[in-house]
Amino acid sequence: MRYSALEVIKQGLTGNKSWRPVWRTPAPKPSYDVVIIGGGGHGLATAYYLAKNHGMRNIAVLEKGYIGGGNVGRNTTIVRADYGQKGNSAFYSHSLKLWNGLSAELNYNVMFSPRGLLELCHSDGQMEAYNRRANTILARGDKAEMLDRNGVTDFAPYIGMNNERFPIKGALLQRSAGTARHDAVAWGYARGADALGVDILQNCEVTGFDIRGGVVHGVETTRGVIKAAKVGICVAGRSTQVASMAGMRLPIESHVLQAFVTEGLKPFINTVINFGVGHFYISQSDKGGLVFGGDLDGYNSYAQRGSLGQVEHVAEAAMSMIPAMGKSRMLRSWGGIMDMSMDGSPIIDSTHIKGLYFNGGWCYGGFKAIPASGSAYAQLLATGAVPDYASAYKLNRFETGHLINEEGTGAVPGLH
Amino acid sequence: MRLTCPHCGPRDSREFKYFGDAKTARGDDFASTYLRDNPAGEHAEIWQHISGCRAWLEVVRNVTTHKVISVKEAGQ
Numbered sequence: 434m435r436y437s438a439l440e441v442i443k444q445g446l447t448g449n450k451s452w453r454p455v456w457r458t459p460a461p462k463p464s465y466d467v468v469i470i471g472g473g474g475h476g477l478a479t480a481y482y483l484a485k486n487h488g489m490r491n492i493a494v495l496e497k498g499y500i501g502g503g504n505v506g507r508n509t510t511i512v513r514a515d516y517g518q519k520g521n522s523a524f525y526s527h528s529l530k531l532w533n534g535l536s537a538e539l540n541y542n543v544m545f546s547p548r549g550l551l552e553l554c555h556s557d558g559q560m561e562a563y564n565r566r567a568n569t570i571l572a573r574g575d576k577a578e579m580l581d582r583n584g585v586t587d588f589a590p591y592i593g594m595n596n597e598r599f600p601i602k603g604a605l606l607q608r609s610a611g612t613a614r615h616d617a618v619a620w621g622y623a624r625g626a627d628a629l630g631v632d633i634l635q636n637c638e639v640t641g642f643d644i645r646g647g648v649v650h651g652v653e654t655t656r657g658v659i660k661a662a663k664v665g666i667c668v669a670g671r672s673t674q675v676a677s678m679a680g681m682r683l684p685i686e687s688h689v690l691q692a693f694v695t696e697g698l699k700p701f702i703n704t705v706i707n708f709g710v711g712h713f714y715i716s717q718s719d720k721g722g723l724v725f726g727g728d729l730d731g732y733n734s735y736a737q738r739g740s741l742g743q744v745e746h747v748a749e750a751a752m753s754m755i756p757a758m759g760k761s762r763m764l765r766s767w768g769g770i771m772d773m774s775m776d777g778s779p780i781i782d783s784t785h786i787k788g789l790y791f792n793g794g795w796c797y798g799g800f801k802a803i804p805a806s807g808s809a810y811a812q813l814l815a816t817g818a819v820p821d822y823a824s825a826y827k828l829n830r831f832e833t834g835h836l837i838n839e840e841g842t843g844a845v846p847g848l849h
Numbered sequence: 850m851r852l853t854c855p856h857c858g859p860r861d862s863r864e865f866k867y868f869g870d871a872k873t874a875r876g877d878d879f880a881s882t883y884l885r886d887n888p889a890g891e892h893a894e895i896w897q898h899i900s901g902c903r904a905w906l907e908v909v910r911n912v913t914t915h916k917v918i919s920v921k922e923a924g925q
Contacts, residue, residue: 683884740850
């Protein structure tokens with residue numbers, strides 16, 4: 434069913450009796466042309482673009498849990514394209530372009546809201562660095578502007594400007610960045626992929642690979658053996674475990690990142706604000722909750738929950754940046770597992786096993802990457818080559834020295 | 850999360866700094882620098898009690914439950 438205002442009216446007048454589940458729950462077929470492991474945002478987007486852009490139909494997405502239950506439902510929904518490193522810059526620029534047309538593309542409202550991203554600067558040196566960053570963004574054809582102190586006050590008057598430790602000198606503003614509805618992104622891609630014939634298999638955990646003579650022939654799952662000529666790993670938070678079943682050892686550590694939401698408030702925060710030196714960022718959801726977070730807890734974890742120390746640290750940063758937040762009450766906090774790569778940038782590449790492909794290591798930047806990652810991975814699975822905008826994300830770059838280290842922190846995943 | 854320092858007793862994890870997988874902490878080759886076992890279970894790792902006695906510690910911790918299994922001085 435195609436969604437439209439007319440359809441809503443029609444359904445409303447007929448008692449809303451004809452709405453149907455938006456994807457099927459098929460039984461696994463014995464074999465597929467392509468099997469994608471992981472039904473998160475990236476996996477579903479990959480399946481969608483494989484069907485849409487490359488005309489493939491015999492595709493399965495294998496999800497251990499349920500659609501929308503992993504990191505695609507645990508993030509803070511920020512979409513931005515403010516990267517400076519070559520490789521990252523082109524990729525996220527392309528992703529932002531796809532975000533702009535995504536609701537129309539999927540005929541599903543992903544509620545992409547380009548409300549802007551404000552990155553605060555606290556010293557002359559940082560202003561210089563962000564000027565350079567803004568020029569890099571402008572030079573590749575995207576939008577960015579620099580605000581001075583008064584500009585910050587005008588744009589976001591609720592920011593406390595009397596911070597003694599980190600005085601605000603100005604900010605980089607990217608008006609085309611913003612937020613989206615994370616669940617809708619998962620559901621929209623799932624619906625789109627299903628409509629093109631993709632089988633979405635939930636509660637189907639991969640337990641092993643069928644690899645013979647360096648060639649993958651399929652996967653073993655909790656719902657039986659499934660044969661496939663091509664298998665794409667796409668499992669943020671469990672990349673190490675799945676890849677290890679294929680004998681791979683990855684340049685990845687898994688860490689926990691916490692996020693928080695307050696009770697619903699009236700419109701208050703008009704943009705996305707990144708208070709980098711305070712390890713804090715915030716936006717306000719359309720429902721009214723203030724959605725915010727900070728840095729990683731800093732140690733390996735698969736727990737999907739963090740320590741109280743980081744809760745306190747984030748709350749302190751919130752109070753120092755927006756003192757008025759002290760009157761709101763925190764509703765929930767949760768953790769997500771970040772597969773942190775050794776240079777802070779992701780991997781989209783083929784592996785040493787023929788027919789087996791890998792997509793992962795998204796650190797805490799996976800959500801905004803979904804459209805570009807899906808279309809790049811689909812092209813890799815269909816044709817064997819990634820498009821130019823994703824060509825830097827090679828698995829062997831750690832050996833060849835072509836690292837993409839946006840933060841310049843070295844091979845310490847907890848610091849990216 | 851609390852770690853029991855062999856010198857100072859049980860202390861909040863905020864007093865400690867994390868230095869990653871104990872197996873790869875001393876190596877300087879490609880694999881030690883970039884590749885990790887990254888298990889979803891027991892993990893031996895190096896911490897330093899930076900806000901306490903500054904001892905270097907080897908901690909075995911279950912990274913799925915955050916349960917600390919053992920803490921000893923590193924290199925012992």
